[in-house]
Amino acid sequence: MKTGLSFSLWAAMWLGLALPAAAGQTLFFDDFRGAAMNSLWQTNLPDQAYSGSFPFGSFQTAAYLGAPHQRFEKRGTNTVLRLTATLNNLQRLGWNTTASFTAADFVYDVRFNTLIQSPATSIDGFIEIWLIDAADHNRYDVVSPFGGSYGGNPTFFVGSTIDGRNTQAPFRYQNNAWYHLILQGAAGGNLRASIYDDQGNELIGRNLAHNAAAFSSGFQLGLSQALGFAQGMYPVDVAVNYARLTTSTAPEATAPPPVTVRPAVVLPAQGPMLNLQKTGSNLMIGWPYTSTGYVLEASTSLDPAEWVPVTNPPLPTGDQFVVPVATTDTNRFFRLHYTGN
8 A cells, every 4th residue: 555645735734834825826727627617617797798799899798698508628639628609699608707816916817729710610709708896797807809790800809897998909810729818917007908829929918997906806707708799690619728817927828737835845755746725714735636546634743643534525626636624723734545446
């Protein structure tokens, strides 16, 4: 029988090191590995919200119909969430998160593939991302690439009820290409909406007229698709690789795994390393999804150690198993015990 011990986590808790949110901390991460949607997504987007549609710059709105039509599949080496639907004039499908977040310095980054954009395959707002006021869903920012004129007039759409305006600028995205749709805030500065390429270069962007303090009650994340005023029913189609919220101020060129918290001194470990994040009053303790057959155990002492299983069940989240453990004033030490089951 083998035992995997997270010595870095032991050291952090044994030495009483604080684990605050640091630059680059992952607050939310979903890499859409399936086979079911992450329970943190809910169907509660704003109804009659802004849509990028002709006439450009006007306040066209789309009716919210509920959850998108989705399936999980592979695109090259990437696992993706495929969102495909046929919508009528000014209609929207999508989700927002059940969790809300408060941060002045953050990046909401959604990596997606455009697939084939054409009147027969996909047009208009084939992918949108949002920041939504947690206390008032009528206050939001929404951004998307938008295939106006049935895909013949591609643009970059940004709408904000907080600013009271929406704008569109020409942006000719390519078919079968990977991009990053970004909403980000920087301490002391206004929010910025952007599209980046996969090498980390901003291709187009616009500053909004407010900063993160506009979301005083926190914000939820949104992911959706919408059809503008197309005068009939048309398809929208996209492949989404991941959705991620971090506290860093610039998007990464590729998708890293969720942040692993380690102290300055890292001792050798056997088996998978435990990852630790603090969310509210809980510690979120995770290990790689590919490392099966392990049970999380805890002890209040190491001399002697009395290991007992943590009763909270591990939840598949992104590419990890994650166990939420309530924080207490008592020192606790954790390890992974291999059972083979």
